[in-house]
Amino acid sequence: MELFKEDKIYNFLGKGKIFFVASFVLFFLAIGLIATKGFSFGIDFTGGTVVQVKYTDVAPISKIREHLAKNKLFEHSSVTEFGSPQEIIIKTAASTDGLSKDIGDTAKEVLKGTGDFEIRRVDMVGPKVGDELRTKGLTAFLLTLMAIMAMVTFRYEWRFALAAVIAIVHDIVITFGFVSYFEIDFNIESVAALLMILGYSIHDTIIVYDRIREHIQESKNTDFVMIVNEAVSRTQSRTTLTSLTVFFVVLTLFIFGGDIMIGFSFPMLIGVIVGTYSSIFVAAQLVVWTGFSVAGYRQNMAEKAKNAAEREKMRAQYEQGIV
């Protein structure tokens, strides 16, 4: 089967401005959402307690709320259905630091008389731990961006690196704009998703860049726009196919992974779509706008090759004892 048979070259960059406007609007909408609405951070970051309870019958949510309101630790807790009508999640900002009787035990006492239930999970995070996680998460993200920047500069050029990093930030911001909009819990798994999207986005972008580099080296063409259009067109089938397989895999994770994985699967789902879009329409376009010159790049390469050849020659002479 072939979806992309013709060697047609699409003029992706010709529509550059439209996509720029689209990206621009989405990006700032996302920033606005994150700034005003923010995330519903999970207890991993804020500290607090989550208790997951499964009843044998349908969970009596209003009765549970009544019972919880009587206890100090659960005064301001929220109760929501989780996956099925029998299962609920209780969330509170409170935590306890004693070992012999903890907030999980208290929950069990408080819920006595609400029906036949089993406490399936108690997650409690003290306030200090959350702080540490936040700084660690941010450090990991910034370090990774820097590492990518260095790697791409080393293998390609700094303009490519800059464009790649902007594309990554674009993908992540828009994805997490959606996370904010749909009020998906932001927890430690979401950080994993964030780094995964980062990896996926750079992967897609590098595949396109590799083609651009190849065309620069192999063709005589000096029109960078044409080279980019050709490179993006040629990688089109691969980008679409891979994105589709990854998308479907993430979709199964989203559908079957259940509520417990949603902090991971939802951002991944959005991230794959945005990441694919940006590697086609944003990453390459940005390199053009940074003022990359094909002639300049070729000259640089030629100079490097010349230098290498010269060193080689000197070494050869040295070894033969001429110098």
Add this chain to the structure above:
Amino acid sequence: MKLNYRVVLLIFATIFGLVFSLPSLTQSQSGAKVTLGLDLQGGLHMLLGVKTEEALTSQLKSIASGVKHFTEHNDILLDGLSASNDVVTFELLDEDDAVVMDEYLKKVEGTVVHSAKGQYSLAMTPAAIEKLKVQSVDQAIETIRNRLDQFGLSEPTVAKQGVDKILVELPGIKTPQEEQRARELISRAAKLEMMAIDEDRAMRANEMTEMEAVGFEDKLLEDALEPKTKHLVHEIAILDGTMLTDAQVGYDQNNRPVINFSLNSEGAQIFGDFTGKNVGKRLAIVLDGKVYSAPVINERIGGGSGQISGNYTTEEANDLSIALRSGALLAPIYMMEKRSVGPSLGADSIRASLLALISGFVLVIIFMMFYYGLAGVIANLAVVINLFIILAMMSLLGATLTLPGMAGIVLHIGLAVDANIIINERVREQLRLGSSTANAIKEGYAKAMRAILDSNVTQIIACTILYIYGTGAVKGFAVTLSMGILASMLTAIVGTYGIYQLFMDRIEKNKNYALWFGMTRKGK
């Protein structure tokens, strides 16, 4: 058909994957296995903090205890011996004893002594304080590990995290009752002290305030059985649990469980001295700040053994004796983070992620076969081998498979075929340009290689950072993903190339591009 080194490598990788993943798949007893994370098999995960500053306070009290015993033994008269938060102070009544006293104090390690006109103060040096803090964390880890080992739980993990945090993971916990018992056992200070009752003022114990008690160099302690009853004891203990050598569950004359303990020779000596001098007075047996019993001393007690009686069940007595045997915690611990997952939830999670894993896998396999024909089958073979290798590597490393780790594997399947998609697209491109099959494959691999390498190296860098800065479950995710990337370089790039080389003659001969590459070749 000619064997080439790439195929041989692939065969070795396959054998490696199969052999070492077998113990995990069959859950056999022997061989290295992948352990399931607590989120999948259920259990208790705790991050504990250590209140190191309290270790300092009790260290000073212990020094004061030593001073008290030394001076009593040598008939030196002291006044106002007390231990505050950071200093031990007392007054030496007879200046003639100063030489002996100074000699003794010099031997107390890690302290600075100030003395002027018989007024003494002892403080710990900053170095000693630092050492004590480190020691109290290490000791807590050692003690908790000891207690859990004796408790008989399967595969407990007790590890230091950062400078002053302790990670405890107990996969064996199945019920909330078990969890509670384990938590109590871990957190129990198990500080045993023998303290003298202040007989002169004992009558007024129930009316006295804490402040008044301090004024008499005394301390008010609760009764363990009747919390309303107070006991007035001398502030400095006669001896403490550090001199304990053994504690066992026994039964008293009414067949109730008690704990029998014995002291080492130094403890026995102090105990003997004290009981000999204080016949007719009462001795309080204090555990974790509560008085368990206060029997009247009838005669000098040698031999250094005693008994703690409370209203214990056999189970409680058993846990307490474990705690006493493993020693007291130098500093109290507190809970910073706790995650407990019931076994039924773990089973649900496994089911959900397996469903996602299998359906994602089937989807990809069908798609690849449909789209690329035999080239897709070859790619699929590489993905299957890849999965076995990931499992084998994880088994060998004793890695833990967590829920995010499962997600990492699911996602990896999607990405693993990407290498083959890139390669196949390149090969098709070359074929369209009119290359011979052998050339198309050679060129296709060479060109795809550069992009794949660039990308994989970048991804592995990202995984490494994730591993360094991630915690728990996220670490697992980074491990599975980077192993997957490494394995796919071997199977998807080297391995599949080898298979093409193996069948090269046949592909060249029958020229059936639809069958081999799922494409039609125009005009040739």
